[in-house]
Amino acid sequence: MLKKDIDYVSYSFIDIFQKDDNEIVETFHEHTKLSPNSTREIGRRVGEIKSDPNILAMMQRAWKNYPAALSIPLDKQASLGDMTLADALKRRASLSTYATSFRPDTLRLEALSALLLHSYGATRPQPWKGRFEDGGFGRPAASSGGLYPMEIYPIVLNVEGLERGVYHYNVPQHALQRLRTGDMLDELFECTTYHDLLKNASVLFVLTGVWKRTLSKYRQRGYRFLMHDAGTLLQNLYLNATALDLGACALGGLFDDRMAKVLDVNPLDEPVLLGFLVGGRPAPAGQLRSLPATI
Template identity: 60%
Template sequence: MAARDLNFTAYSHVELFEDDDHEVIESFHEHTKMSPKSCLDVGHRVSKIVADPNILAMMNRSWKVYPAARKQLLNKAAPLGDMSLQTALRERRSVGAFGARLLPTPMTLDQLSAMLMHSYGAIRELPWKAAHENGGFGRPAASAGGLYPIEIYPVVLNVEGLTPGIYHYNVPEHALHCVREGGGSDSLLAELKECTTYHDLLQDAAVVFLLTGVWKRTLSKYHQRGYRFMLHDAGTLVQNLYLTGTALELGTCALGGMFDNRTAELLDTNPLEEPVLLGFVAGGRPAAWTPNGAKA
């Protein structure tokens, strides 16, 4: 199709590539629509859940655990800084948007702790949940039904005081569980580069957050519609990572182009039960994007 044939006022209705096949997407959208009938189905599910304290307690425990892993407790009081929300929203950037690269500077353990706590941590008590096993806290990220299907695996490359490796974020403990020692940051970086084409963004990253979704947590309540909700949850978390990273004057960027199966192999997760959703890099913020807008 020639550019002269495009209708720029109705771009969303243009087929840019004539051989595109949207059958899979159209089928997914149709099968995950809400209707009066599907609402009734969700209502029946909720009634059964509420009537069973054991199910309630299980669903309230929305996180994975690695009991045999080496544990690194994080500082719950790590400061986020005093940047206003308005400034953080205005200064938020994706580092790779215009060819910029992260600076090869380490993150501090407190910076990593603050990003995790204020993006996805247990930041407040919820007394009405306290009766359920392992419950009783709320998080800064919204989640459909409070089911929190997203898991965070920080791949640590250059954080002061933390051995390079693949970690899992344990929310209630505000701790990192080391699920695999890295064998050095260079070795880990090489493995990460096999999981995506974003090699420039990975090169100087201090941390690469890999996000997965335990989709059955949400589908158990919301049936097939729950898959959409899981993706919404991931988007909410990513925006929190952007804003907290900006408040800490870090460079950040979401990575949508992760190779699903290779990344699952790196994490040793089941790609059918806990699919990889996306990655997110954090590290030294390029000088041209300082919060005061000064150019390098």
């Protein structure tokens, strides 16, 4: 038993696993720390960037584009409904804490549009940043240095009006760019062991990070910042899914390189960071209620 490894009564989970070897993580963390020397190095880099308007303009265009892909416009007025932020915070929960799988419902396209727009979309013009199409807009997610390294790839499994397949979210256009079509479930089963969670989901959002958007400015420290960005986006997705009365669950158990192949991205330049599943929300035990078949 694990208890034999501790010689006192402890209420701390970490004491049970105190003999684990975490050297790789600890070494990496040391290399991402700030020191007076690294601060000066980063300061010089930031100064170079701020003094060059061309670099600033390029960094502001923080999104990928697939110009050859079919573009499907989404509703730029899509609403989250009337739930307050306080209520969304109280009700937010991972589906895995109260159910083993999603209810097999068809997700409304309007709900998908609202989820993307209010999690990571271009929600307000900021003309002092330049033209809207060049990045002159604000987003609902905070980002270190305003660099926005995250990309969202919705893998559609059961969404009203959309073919099943892999899509990319184009932020300034608020549109889905269709990368490939087909039933993706078997391929996705090869990318995770969480088949029960996946099988009835309506959509899997795969979140990737474009390293160089952040590392080019903040060097090794940027790794931490990129993880902060991923967490901010994840919380937005959770709260917005809650406001829409959807079931939601982060999916950290992805086989990174297999999923990168599904998306056709280079895992060295744009690694897969996280998955996020959305679908019909089964009522927790003891709170069963009638819900429409289309959500």
